[in-house]
Amino acid sequence: MKYAFLFGSNLFIIPSNVISYVDNDETNEFLRIKSICHDNGFHSDLTIDTDLKDTEGRGLKIQDNEVVTSFGYKVSKAPDRILAKGFNNDTVLEIEQLDEESTRRLEPNIAAEIEANMPDAIFRIRGDFMMGKMHVAVDNQKLSIGRDSYASAAISGDSGLKFTPSGLVV
Numbered sequence: 001m002k003y004a005f006l007f008g009s010n011l012f013i014i015p016s017n018v019i020s021y022v023d024n025d026e027t028n029e030f031l032r033i034k035s036i037c038h039d040n041g042f043h044s045d046l047t048i049d050t051d052l053k054d055t056e057g058r059g060l061k062i063q064d065n066e067v068v069t070s071f072g073y074k075v076s077k078a079p080d081r082i083l084a085k086g087f088n089n090d091t092v093l094e095i096e097q098l099d100e101e102s103t104r105r106l107e108p109n110i111a112a113e114i115e116a117n118m119p120d121a122i123f124r125i126r127g128d129f130m131m132g133k134m135h136v137a138v139d140n141q142k143l144s145i146g147r148d149s150y151a152s153a154a155i156s157g158d159s160g161l162k163f164t165p166s167g168l169v170v
Contacts, residue, residue, distance in 0.1 A: 001015070001121075003123065006124045008143040009153075010143050010150050012161045013156035014161050014170060016160035017033040018160055021162065022163070023133055028131075028132065031048060032049040032050070035047040036120065046080050049062060049063050052129045053130040058073075060075075060092065062082070073085065074089075080097040082094070094124075094126045103122055107152070113156065134146060136163070
């Protein structure tokens, strides 16, 4: 299976259901897609595992869409979306599986890359959180990792997506 991950206006298409990060020379899982949303008679929901912290250092751990560790987060679930809000009602993490109509409304270079690579599912990720010591902020346009910002990239790779202190590795 191929998955497309949309961080702001940056698209990463990979043959892996895991996004990881490097912290203290150790690779850790940030997100694992366990199942995707299907509405084709064999209905299934988007199911994830994640382990992160907000910018204040409060942890959130979700396994099979169930909150394992939470320090006051409000987590809501829909068949195609997981949303974690913080104390101030700010979005800490949102993972949404896009449908065909939403995909068609993406920027032309992103839509073209999706059409060329034909991923099995497309996920939009937004929020403001920590991956280890790396601050990651994602809105609809931009992905910021620490002081570095990324916009309008479309990259497909042969391995997983890894956030490192020196940048993204696909």
